[in-house]
Amino acid sequence: MKWTEISIHTTQEAVEPVSNILHEAGASGVVIEDPSDLVKSWDTSLGEIYQLNPDDYPEEGVIIKAYLSVTSFLGETVEEIKEAINSLLLYDIDLGYNTVTISEVNEEEWATAWKKYYKPVKISEKVTITPTWEEYEPVSTDELIIELDPGMAFGTGTHPTTVMCIQALEKTVHSGGYVLDIGTGSGVLSIAAAKLGAKKVDAFDLDEVAVKSAILNVKLNKEQEKVTVKQNNLLDHVEAQADVVVANLLSEIIIRFAGDVPRVLKPGGFFITSGIIQGKKQEVKQELITQGFSIEETLEMEDWVAFIARNNG
Template identity: 75%
Template structure:
């Protein structure tokens, strides 16, 4: 089978929405080439356990890549992707250069391309994300391993917004907790919550393909007895006071739309972890959370991204 590589030269701010657009268009996952990864200093021991090749990275901005099967609908699919990316301007998202290029690869090259970009990454005190084909030996006895396969995953779990969510879950989830993961994508946050001792985790996503992807990853990591996955629009229809922790790694614009719903569903004293927020919209999200009855307990910063931990009063 022939595959088409679609490459979008854009900005850090646009990574998440463009990744979602590509996912909805039928891509199994995305590759992100960010030149900042070549030079950034690690504040601690967390980071990539491999060497990066500078030739793979742009001089400015970021490149988001995905792979689509070559078929009779490819032209229409690419046109739809371009239109959706252009429409991000409506939401005040900077799409940068927005140069889209297409190239063709065969199936063997496609598989190799995924593996070149995807290696074990220690992302927090406890968690390391490992591709399914890698043999990885834990460094410590309490290290938690999440296995993901980019052939089935939406993202690799190592984007700053995801990393911050997992670090926040480590500080928030307690054994026996009821957790809801809104916009689960690959299911990585639900998997992490289950491994941290949550008794029940509900993973929601509006995208049916994401729900299927999450189920596969959840089963792969043997937490399917704890995590249930279903198609749902944010927290629509979820009962009041039914979660100790709610986590959402989605766009700030979406978070602003359902803060009151989060306040309705999370238990008094419970926590809301919100990520996917760009620096410019941090204060707007904080104000909405405070207005909904939350107290901001922690703000986590990583590169241009923000995650907020808030407790319901």
């Protein structure tokens, strides 16, 4: 079978929404070539770090690659992708160069090209994320292992916004707690919450592809007795009293539904938000305060921000 590689030269700010657009268009996974990875201080507690080749990375901006099967509808699909990416400008998302290039690859190249970017990563005190094809032995007795197959998921679970959410969950989830995961994507936050001791986790996503991916990842990690994944738009028709609500979404969406969160969150419960770029930090923070939350902690990683907010209602 022939495959087409679609490559988008954009910005770090646009990585999450562009990746989501590619998945919705039928991509099985994405490769993110971010030059900041070349100078990042990597955690070496897991052993030797694999060598990154500078020739694989752009001098500036970020390149996102995805693979689509060659069909008679490919031209229309590419145009729809371009249109969806351009529409991100309506949300004041910087698209940078915003250049799209297309090339053909054979099946063997497609099947292995992106795997070299994905290795086990320890992302918090307790949690390590590893791809399904990697053999990994825990380095401590309390280490929690999450297995992901990014070929069927939304990213690798190691993006700064996801990392900060898991670090925040580690601080707020208690044994027997109830967690709501809004915009679950790959389901990694729900899996983390379950492994951290939550008794019940409800995960919601509007995208049918994300729901299917999350269900598969939950089963892969043997957490289906705790985690329920459903297709749903944010908190529409949700009646709950959760201990923790976590949402890794665009800043604009967080602002839009923050006022609905206290309805489903116990007084004193925690609202974890991420997916926030530095330029939107104050706007999101002010909206949370306006809706009756107090900011307990602010986490920052690279150009991204996450809040741990307490419900004072």
